[in-house]
């Protein structure tokens with residue numbers, strides 16, 4: 576059963592540029608509009624802090640406190656009222672200082688959670704930077720793929736963290752001991768191979784599903800496909816995974832001397848990239864125009880939405896930050912239609928959002944919040 580978790584109230588205290596902000600939400604689609612710099616992105620960010628896989632570092636937590644605020648930390652925070660199928664709960668996020676470092680503290684229904692990262696919600700976010708996804712680095716594209724996977728599969732995020740942990744441990748050993756401490760290296764490389772193979776497998780299954788969904792989008796839409804472009808991913812198409820595993824293991828071993836000199840991992844499961852291409856012409860997404868690339872990005876998001884409809888997911892919130900500019904109206908309505916089919920609350924931001932006001936249907940089903948409106952800010 577897919578839960579239609581919904582944020583019904585959001586209160587910010589001294590969070591970024593907001594001294595105080597209170598929003599009451601009734602609908603599944605929310606549009607926050609207002610001038611540049613009015614704090615729209617900050618609102619989405621306050622929500623994403625409740626996602627346990629959010630990678631905010633202690634240093635950047637410090638930057639979420641209003642620069643001008645000099646009072647006690649207790650007066651800083653984000654509070655949400657959450658409604659799921661049959662229950663209402665409140666969650667709060669505050670900061671505590673320990674050994675001069677800031678830590679995130681979550682409370683649920685007024686009680687402090689013992690876990691540092693309790694499962695509150697899973698955020699899937701699309702940021703303006705992603706509209707240049709096909710021009711950006713392979714790391715960004717990999718991140719885009721991994722974010723889609725981790726929205727419903729928290730194990731994937733943990734596997735990625737573990738993989739990176741063993742990868743940097745291996746480099747540390749190589750730097751310190753060169754190629755001498757073979758037993759220790761063997762053990763660490765074994766872990767890398769284990770997590771690396773699980774990650775590759777997970778990405779491969781996800782891309783398979785995504786491609787199936789891309790194939791089954793409306794015929795009026797362009798037909799794109801995705802392929803994984805890492806060496807291990809390619810090998811997995813040709814060989815049984817046990818052989819690929821052996822190959823990975825021996826590559827790591829062979830590269831020890833080289834890696835100890837260059838100080839990084841020459842062959843890694845995380846060197847994968849995704850190639851998105853039009854099936855008919857075989858043309859890659861990056862060679863289309865900027866506007867077309869934005870459309871292609873949304874095709875992938877449509878496919879992701881369709882994928883979500885086929886699996887069971889929980890407590891997902893979509894955050895779409897400023898991603899509608901330069902899309903033609905017709906396509907924006909298509910995006911809204913797809914999003915509306917999904918049983919998920921969607922938070923969108925835009926400078927004007929005039930396309931929503933212009934359309935009778937969406938005008939009705941979208942909660943529209945002018946963030947510059949003083950009514951939301953008086954405490």
Ligand SMILES: Nc1ncnc2c1ncn2[C@@H]1O[C@H](COP(=O)(O)OP(=O)(O)O)[C@@H](O)[C@H]1O
Nearest residue numbers: 591592611612613614615616617638640641642
């Ligand atoms: N800790 C902070 N305290 C006060 N202002 C901040 C803080 N962090 C960022 N800002 C400022 O808040 C403003 C709102 O940013 P943002 O949420 O990105 O606005 P928008 O998305 O509406 O353009 C920006 O001018 C930014 O520089």
Ligand SMILES: [Mg+2]
Nearest residue numbers: 615616896897
């Ligand atoms: Mg913004």
